[in-house]
Amino acid sequence: MPKAPPLRLGVNVDHVATLRNARGGDRPDPVRAALLAIEAGADGITAHLREDRRHIRDEDMARLKAEISKPLNFEMAATADMLAIALRTKPHAVCLVPERREELTTEGGLDVVGQHNTLAPFIARLNDAGVRVSLFIAADPAQIDMAAKLRAPVIEIHTGAWCDAVVDGDKAKADAEWQRIVTGATLARSAGLEVHAGHGLDYVTAETIAALPEIVELNIGYYMMGEALFVGLAQTVRTMRAAMDRGRAKLEHIA
Template sequence: MSKASPLRLGVNVDHVATLRNARGGARPDPVRAALVAIEAGADGITAHLREDRRHIRDNDMARLKAEISRPLNFEMAATEDMLRISIATKPHAVCLVPERREELTTEGGLDVVGQHNALTPYVARLNDAGIRVSLFIAADTAQIEMAAKLRAPVIEIHTGAWCDAVVNGHLDKAESEWKRIVAGAALACSAGLEVHAGHGLDYATAEKIASLGEIAELNIGYFMMGEALFVGLGETVRVMRAAMERGRKAGG
């Protein structure tokens, strides 16, 4: 992949639905947020349909697919129910993620090594349906190598540990996690995988990771929705895109 290749921004609208569900009504509407983000320059929209429907709901996914003009990335656990819904929805991509009902957010990457046999039929059936499959994994050599064997064309590197270390000022931890991400992105690219990244990214960490030419897409949600409370979602998307572009140029 060329170092000068464009870097896509996927905006995750889950937490617009979280706010809506706090009052049980219809507003704020995550589909409206998706349309605003696209108008401001988002390249795609990401939404996670959780098994407990704590934020995004089935109808949100159907409306997103019907109403947005950019690719829809459907995050989901590898379950028969989610497979059925995703194949009926026909999003551009499905990102398989780990999921525990009691977690506040996705806590780590999918263990594709330990769950290889269970994941194989899901990847195959999504591929057969013409849906691009992404695996949300840690930047770990064994996980990346297994992802390639599973015939998923895309991985998304879980950046949460790195971002947490940066935000909390744990410099040694941040540096070691950054080196893992750099090595993992290079390994995945050499294995023929398209490389995305996400979880915990803000303006500063997005700008830094944008310098890695192997990474084709960033998926960012929670931070952007928080910023949008103060400056508006359109402005947040524009500032994020500018940060990503600065990082891309710095990486050559």
């Protein structure tokens, strides 16, 4: 078996901004959190600028791009307003996600099959600007095939249903969702796509999914920020990195 590529950790700082916005001031600062996460071993920073600005703000994105030393992954909906901001900010990557104002968090993958006519010009504009495009989708063959046809170089597999089933102890559902992820990651890699994964991951599920050689990046936020309340953000990043490394090491034993 060929050696699997390194597994990157992207830390999502959205919920540092959620806590800040609860009081309407400037603290805690998500940019400070991003800098600390990078110092502790994060390979990149993810932030979602939502239409309603419920956590990350426009100025946060500008400061993240200016101040961090690692790649910035700009999560956004496919709207004209967000496209203009992304083209102005020029992050390393843009991850296109579905968005509804009434949702608490992103509830599912982007429907790239149903929205391909809308998404195609967005992806083309970002590609032309030198911004890597990632599509946040379910591990569904039709969605993966369309992502490849749309010339998006990256997909991020939505792992929420699997993670929820693991936490709930629903083994049958967890096993079914896991098999979808395994099959989807293999299909995406064979189609020439770079494969990332995220949503709902914790230490246990991150270690498990790290053993899939097709996946090269995990983006994790909410769980890590919750853990950081108890042990600090730097320790949380180091513990997550260790869990991912343990999972990746299993590939060497398989080989």
